Amino acid sequence: MESKLAQIYSQDELIALKESFEKPKNICVFLNFLKADEDLIEAEFKDLKYQKLNHFCYLFKAEDKGILSRMKAFNEGHFYIQNYASYLCAKNLNAKANESVLDMCAAPGGKSINLANFMQNQGYLACVEANKERFFTLQKNLKNYNVKAKIFLKDSKSIGHLCPLKFDKILLDAPCSTLAKTGFENAKSLKEIKKLSLLQKKLLHSALKALKHGGELVYSTCTFLREENEEVLENALNSEFELEFLELDLEGVRAKEAKSDFKELSKARRILPCENYDGFFIAKMRKI
Ligand SMILES: C[S@@+](CC[C@H](N)C(=O)[O-])C[C@H]1O[C@@H](n2cnc3c(N)ncnc32)[C@H](O)[C@@H]1O
Numbered sequence: 001m002e003s004k005l006a007q008i009y010s011q012d013e014l015i016a017l018k019e020s021f022e023k024p025k026n027i028c029v030f031l032n033f034l035k036a037d038e039d040l041i042e043a044e045f046k047d048l049k050y051q052k053l054n055h056f057c058y059l060f061k062a063e064d065k066g067i068l069s070r071m072k073a074f075n076e077g078h079f080y081i082q083n084y085a086s087y088l089c090a091k092n093l094n095a096k097a098n099e100s101v102l103d104m105c106a107a108p109g110g111k112s113i114n115l116a117n118f119m120q121n122q123g124y125l126a127c128v129e130a131n132k133e134r135f136f137t138l139q140k141n142l143k144n145y146n147v148k149a150k151i152f153l154k155d156s157k158s159i160g161h162l163c164p165l166k167f168d169k170i171l172l173d174a175p176c177s178t179l180a181k182t183g184f185e186n187a188k189s190l191k192e193i194k195k196l197s198l199l200q201k202k203l204l205h206s207a208l209k210a211l212k213h214g215g216e217l218v219y220s221t222c223t224f225l226r227e228e229n230e231e232v233l234e235n236a237l238n239s240e241f242e243l244e245f246l247e248l249d250l251e252g253v254r255a256k257e258a259k260s261d262f263k264e265l266s267k268a269r270r271i272l273p274c275e276n277y278d279g280f281f282i283a284k285m286r287k288i
Pocket residue numbers: 086104105106107108109110111112128129130131134154155156157173174175176
C-alpha cells in the first residue's frame with residue numbers, strides 16, 4: 001500500500017495524509033432549502049461558532065458534532081451533516097431545474113439531497129441503490145429531506161441497458177475501498193481492490209450508455225488508489241465512447257492532478273484531506 005501511494009504522493013503529502021487521519025475533522029453541514037430557509041436554520045445555530053463557506057455549507061468545530069446531530073432541526077431534515085468534499089462532487093455535476101439526472105449509487109442519500117436542492121426539486125431525479133438495507137435508509141432520508149425523486153432498488157450495472165441515452169447528468173459516486181475515510185490500517189487486499197476496480201469500470205460503462213450525447217457525468221470515490229480512479233477512467237477512454245474531460249471548480253480546496261499517461265485526465269483531481277474535509281477523487285466528463 002505504501003509503495004502504491006508513494007507513486008502518487010510526495011513524502012510531505014503522505015505525512016499530511018497520515019496526520020489527517022489522527023485528528024477529528026471539523027464538521028460541515030449542508031442547508032436543506034427544500035424544507036427550511038437560511039434564517040430559520042441560522043437561528044438554530046445561534047449558540048455555536050461557525051464559518052459560512054457558501055450559500056449551502058457551514059463549517060463547525062469538530063467538538064460540536066454531538067450538539068449538531070442531537071438538534072431537532074437535524075432530525076427534521078433542515079440540514080444534513082456531510083463532508084465538504086462530498087458536497088463538491090455533487091456540486092460539480094451542475095445539475096439544474098428541469099434536467100433529467102441520475103444518482104447511480106445513492107445511499108444513504110447525501111448527494112441526492114444536494115442534487116435535489118440544486119434542481120430546486122424540479123425535473124427528474126432518479127436515485128438507484130443495490131443494497132436492500134441501504135435502499136430503505138435512502139428512502140427514509142429522501143422523504144425526511146423532502147426530496148422529490150424516483151428511488152430504485154436495482155443494480156446500476158443494468159441502467160445503461162435499461163435506459164440508453166436517457167439522462168442529461170449522471171453522478172457516479174462509486175462504491176470503493178474508502179481509504180480516504182477509514183485510513184491505511186483498514187486497507188483492503190489487492191484481490192478486493194481488483195474486484196472493486198472491475199465493478200467501478202462496469203458501473204462507469206453502464207453510466208456512459210445511459211448518458212445523452214452532450215450529457216455530463218461526475219465520477220467520484222473516497223479512495224486514493226489508481227486502480228479505483230485513473231485506471232477506471234482510462235478504461236472508459238479506451239472504450240467505444242468519445243469523452244471530453246472538463247475542468248472542476250473545487251472552491252479553493254487543496255487538490256492535485258490525477259496521474260495518467262492520458263493527458264485528458266490532468267483535469268481530474270485528488271482532494272488532499274485536511275482538518276476540514278476528507279480526501280476524494282473527482283473527475284468530470286462530457287459524452288460527445
Ligand atoms: C460511496 S456509497 C454512495 C454514497 C452516496 N452517494 C451518498 O453521498 O450518500 C456507494 C453506494 O453504492 C452502492 N452500490 C454498490 N454496488 C452497486 C451497484 N452495482 N448498483 C447500485 N448501487 C451500488 C453501495 O451499496 C453504496 O450504498
